[in-house]
Amino acid sequence: MTTRREPTARQLRLALELRRLRHAAGLTARETAALLDVSHVQISHIESGLSGVSEERLRSLAANYACPDGELIDALVAMATDRTRGWWEEYRERLPTPYLDLSELEHHASFRWDADFLHIPGLLQTEDYARALFSYVNPEFPGKEVELRVEHRMKRRVIIERPHPIPYEAVIHEGALRIRVGDRPATRAQLTRVLELSEADHITVRVIPFDLDGFAGAGSAMVYAGGPIPRLDTVVRDGPHGTAFLDAEAQLAHFRTLFRRLENASLEPERSRDVIHKLAKEL
Template identity: 70%
Template structure:
């Protein structure tokens, strides 16, 4: 059984889900290893994502763990057997692993929900906006480092602009619509791009306006990616120490509630378009 030096977030998630099923069944890792006929070390590698696992072994574990959720089992099998090498592999060794993990998460997501506070969501950004943002945030980067990040961000848009586009809900704070990243003309083009994309049937844009009373729900940006089944959803949060992928059921439910509350406080899509148009006219 070959091992991986650097498992992706998706591979790590598969191992974590298998471990959750084992814990729910009340079995020790050594007992699970016996069921598969592998060593305790190999079992640990499977549950950490360092080693792969076959469809037969996933189904055998699920059966012995008394898991009867066929949709979840099929989703785990898909995670274990899919050998897709996506476009993001072009950036392996070029960009940090978190960039690739986010692209992989996008690729397999069934829907995306974003809360954006200070900056326009990445999936909406024009190349000029993204370039200005990366340059400002990383002034020490040489030009090619910035360009790699820009082209990667532009390619990520395939999930809302490509032939297999997924439903996308974006909640954007008014602050992000007024901070003129990239200058007046480029920012005017950025607002026009948001309006253009909001016309798509699978894209919904809602603005969180200034002036709301007793509102603290959009304290920081959030990405919520839907999995094949709800328990495989993922929340992505940026933190000082790096990008965090959140997948515990308790935390997922917390962020589902948070997204609903922020959505309820936001303007309707129609009124959001009006506000974006107003901001553009004021530039």
């Protein structure tokens, strides 16, 4: 099998899960290779995402690891045999890899949660809002680079706009709704867009108000993408050194709990719409 030059985040996740299964079984890569009668280099390539793995070999690995979780194995097989070349591939070598990895993650997600405190979440943004944001954050970018990022962000909205969209929930702090990323008309249009989307059956928007007592969670921004089973969920966080994809079980449990705390601190959807409507009228 051809060795990959740059595995995607999804391919690396599959590789990581296979390595976790081997570690849980207490086997070394050499011992696993001997059981399958292959070289340990091949096992190393599979576990680093540099090589794919067939369904037959993956199930053989699971059997040798005595993994009892049939749902997990079926989900890993689906990941290993998926040959999707999604719309994001047209941006390969045109945008940084994390942009494409996020698009692929969203494409396969079973649900999506967003929590944001400074900006409107990307899936809810208008073109003008996204353009103002990218232009400000990257003032050295030529116009075509900004437009490329805006175009990509707008295409990502397909997961909540397609005929069979995924359930989507956004918790947004009032501060993010009040900050004028663009001018007054652009801000009003952005709030109107959020209101329109919040009326959809599969979309829930909740607002954390300024006047909430005892709220110290403003550093908890996250994207939480549901996998086919909870173990394969993923958290995405942006930091000063780039985008991080988090998937350790303890991390996932932490962010699931954290999102529920943010949800409980927020207003009910109807009251949240009232807040957004009021802010839009004030502009």
